[in-house]
Amino acid sequence: MTSRGAVSPGRQRRLLAMVAVIGGLLVSAQPALAATPPVDDGAAALPAARGAGWQPDIQAPDPVTLPGTTKKVTPFATPLTPQQPKALPGASKGPGATLKADSSARAAIRTVDMPTFRGTSPQADPDDPPTGLYCTEAITRNSSVSGTPNQTNYAANISYLAEFGCNFWLNAAYIATGVIDRGRFDGQFLYTTAPLTYGQTYYGATSGGVSIPGELFDGGRTVEIAFELYLLAPAGVYWGGCFPIPGLRYLLCEGLGTNLLHIVLGTGPFGTGLQSPVIRHVALGDSYSSGTGAPPYSDASCRRSPATYANLITGTVLSGLPVDRPTLAACHGARIPDLYASQQSGLPPQLDAIQPHTRLVTLTIGGNDLGFSAKLTGCYLGADCSASGPLVTPQELYQVQAQLTTLYRQIRAEMHPGGKLMVLSYPAVVPNPDDPADPQPTQDRCPDLGSNLVESERRAIYEATVQTDRMIRDAVLATGDSRVVYVNGLDLFRGHRLCSTNGVWANGLTSPLSDSFHPNASGYQAMATRVAQVLPPL
Template sequence: MVAVIGGLLVSAQPALAATPVVDDGAAAPPTARGEGWQPDIQKPDPVTLPGTTKKITPFAKPLSPQQPEALPGATKGPGATLKADGAARSAVRKADRPAFRGAAPQADPDDPPTGLYCTEAITRNASVSGAPNQTNYAANISYLAEFGCNFWLDAAYIATGVIDRGRFDGQFLYTTAPRTYGPTYYGATSGGLSIPGELFDGGRNVEIAFELYLLAPVGVYWGGCFSIPGLRYLLCEGLGTNLLHIVLGTGSFGTGLQPPVIRHVALGDSYSSGTGAPPYSDELCRRAPATYSNLITGTVLSGLPVDRPTLAACHGGKIIDLYVGQHPGLPPQLDAIQPHTRLVTLTIGGNDLDFSLKLTGCYLGADCAAGGPLVTQQKLDQVRVQLTALYRQIRAEMHPSGKLMVLSYPAVVPNPDDPADPPPAQDRCPNLGSNLVESERRAIYEATAQTDRMIRDAVLATGDSRVVYVNGLDLFRGHRLCSTNGVWANGLTSPLSDSFHPNAPGYQAMATRLAQVLPPF
C-alpha cells in the first residue's frame, strides 16, 4: 500500500484542496488498490504569500535543469544571494544561520559564503521492501528539505514533491502541502511515499524537487542563484526584484526497483501446459518448457518486455479447475493472477466438451461419425456461457490495463476438404488412414471448427476489448498429421495422454502467432 512517511514540519500549513491530508500535513498519494496505482496529484488552491497579495500554486511552471545565474557584480554565496549595498545592506536585519536538521549544505572550499544569502539542503533516503513479482514489492522514499538564511526574510513559501524521471518523465508522484511563513530565516518540510513496483511502470528513477518563494525586505533585491553542492536549479526567476522564485532538485536517482516488465500468467489445459512436448518440469500437470507461453518471454510490448510466465495451466484442466484445485494440494489456477498481472494467456473448454476423449475414441474405435456430430449445440452453448463468465473473472483480477489472450485450438487431424492437407496413404502414416476414415476426419475437423467459433463468441460476449480472441484453428494448416512439410502435432503416442497434442514445433507456431497479435499495453 502507498503510505506517507512522517516528517519534520514546522508551523501550520494549508492542506491541498480535495486531497487527503495525514497528521503531519503532507498530502497523501493515492492508495494502491487492486486495480493498480496511478498517481493523480491534484493541484491545490493558490496560497497567498504573507504580507502580499501574490497567490502561489505549487509547481505551476514547467521545470527543466538550468545553470546557476547571477546579475553582474553580485556577491557569490552558497545559494541565493542578495544584492544590497550601503544603507540598504545595513537596514537588513541579520540572523544567525540556524543548524540544519539534515545534512547541512557546504560552500565550495574556494568560495566562502559572504554577504547576505539563503541556502538550501535536501536530505533523502530510499530503500526497497518485498521482492519482484510480489504485491508488497515497493520503493520507499523519505526526505527532508530545508532552507536557512543569515538575515530575516519578510515572508517565505515552500513546497516539495517527487517527480518521476523514467518512463513518465516529469510526472509528479507526490507533493507536500505548501507552507508559508511570515518573517523568518529558516523553514523545513518533509515527506515521502511508497511506490508499488508492480503496480506502476514509473518510479524506477525519481527526483525530489524543492520550490521556494523568498521575499526579501523592501529596498534590497536578489542578485544571484549560485551553485549549491549536491543540488541543481530547475527554475530561477526574480533576480533584480525582492521576490525570488526558485526550484531546486536533487537530480535523478535510482529507487532500487528493477526495470518494469509485463507480468504474465499462463492458464488452462494441456494445450497451454505443454502436453506433447516433453521433457516436463511437472509430470502431474505435464508442464513443459517448450509450451508457447514460455516462448514469448522477452517479447517487447509498448517498450516493456514480457516476463517469463507463471505457468499454472494443467493437463486435463476444465473450466471448474480455474476456480478450485484440480488435484490435491494444487491451488485454483486463478490464484496465480495478481493485481500486477498484465498478460494472461489461456486455452480452456476442450475438456469440458470431452473433445480429447472423443478424438482418441474415434482413432481406436468404430466409425464415430456415424452417430452424428461429435459435439452438440446444446453443449456448445452451455460451455460458451461458462467461458464468458470465466473471461470476465480473469479480467477483474488482473491489472486494469492488462490483456487476456484467449487461444482457440489448432486442428491437428488432416481436413479432407483442404488441399493443403494430403490424405493418409499406404506409404505414409497408414495407421491414421486405417483408423480414421474420411468421414471421421471431416467430423473431427468440424467439431474443432465449432469449438473455435464457440470460443470466439464467448470472447465477443464479454464486451471487453481487453479480452482478445486468437484464432488457432488453421494454424497447423499444411503441417497437420501426415503432412510432408513437417508435422506440428503428435498422432497416437505412448503415453496415450500425449496423443493429438502439439509437439515442440507446434508450440513454437502457437508462440509465433501469439507474438504477432499481442496488442500494445
C-alpha cells in the same frame, strides 16, 4: 471442494460465479449456439483506454497571495528544466541565493546567525566561501525497497526533509516539495506536499514521503526530489545570484534583480532500487497451454513444458515493456472447474495465480469439458465414430460456452484492470479432407492414420474442431469486454497437420498416450508466433 479456512472475497466471487453457471445449466433447455458474426483471423477486440493502476498523490491547492505582495502562487506551476547557476555582475558569492545591496541598504537588514539544520547541513564550496547575505537549502533523503518482486507489496519507499536557512530575515517565504519521475514518465510528479507559507522568517522546513508500488506503476525506478521556494527579501534590496549548492541542482531560478526570488532545487536523479518494469504474465488452462506433447516436462503431473507457447512469448515487447516469463499454472487434463478449485491434491486453483498487477493472461480451456481428447482417441482406436452423429452436440457446446463466458469475466475481475486476457482456440491437428493444403494419408505416407481414421472420421473431427473454435469465439464476444481477446488457432497448423510433407506440427498416436494429438515443439512455436502477432497494446 474441501475447506481451506477463511474464504477470500475473490474466492467467494468465484464460488458464486461457479454456482450461478451450474445452476443456470441445470434449468436450461436452450440447445442453440449463439449467433456468430464474422471475426477477423486474429484478435477480435476493439481499442480500449489504458486501465487504472496506482495514481500519483498530487496536492492541488488554491493559489495563495504571498504576504507583503500581490503575487498569487501555486506549487510547481512553472516548467522545470535543469539549468546552470547564474548571477548578476558584481553579486556576492554564497552557497545558494545571495542578495545584492549597497552599504546603506545592507545596514537596514536584520541579520542572524545561519540556523542549524535538522537534516544534512549545507556545505559551502571552499572555493566560493560566502561573503554576504544569502539563503541556502538542503534535502535529506532516504529510500528503501520493501516486499518481493511480482507481489503486490513490492514498493519503493522514499522519505525526505527539505530545509532552507538564511543569515538575515526574509519578509516572507513560500515552500513546497515533490517527487518527480526521471525515467519512463520523465517530468511527471509522483507526489507533492501541501505548500507552506511564512511571514517574516529566516528558516523553514517541510517533509514528505511516498510509497511507489513497483508492480502497479511502471515508473518510479529513477526519481528526483524537487524543492520549490519563493523568497521575499526586504524592500530596497534585490537578489543577485543563484550560486551552486553542493549536492543539489537548479531546476529554476527567476527573479534576479528583484526582491522576490523564485527557485526550484533538485537532488538530481537517483535510483529507487525497483527492478525494471515488465508485463506480468499468467498462463492458465489445459494441456494446450501447459505444453503437453513437447517433453521434457518440468512438472510431470501437469505436463508443463519449457516449449509451451506461453514461455516462448517471454520478452515480446508490449506497450514498450517486455512480457515477463509466465507463472505457468496450466495443467494437463484441466477442465473449467479446475480453474476455480484444486484439480489434484496439493495443486491450488489456477485462478490463485492471478494477482491485481497481472496484465497478461493467456488461456486455452474447454476442450476437456467437451471430452474432445477422449473422443479423438476413441475415433482412432475404435469403430467409425462418424456414424453416430456429431462428435460434439449443440447442447454440449451451449453449456460449455456459458461457462466460458463466466470464467473469462472472472479472470478479468481478478487481474489488472488495464490488462488483456488472450483466449486461444485449438488448432486442428488432423488433416481436413476438404482442404487441398492438407496432404491426406496414403499407403505410403501415414498409413496408420489412414487406416484408423477414415475420411468421414477426419471430416467429423475437423467439423468438431470448427464448432469448438466458434464456441470459444462466441464466448469471448458474449463478455462484452474489449480486453478479452479471441485468438484464432483453428487453421494455425494448416499445411502442417498430421501427414504433412512440409513439417508436422503435432503428434499423432504416440507413447505416452497423453501426448497424442497435441502440438509438438514446432506447433507451440507457431502458437507463440500467432499470439505475439496479435498482442494488442495495454
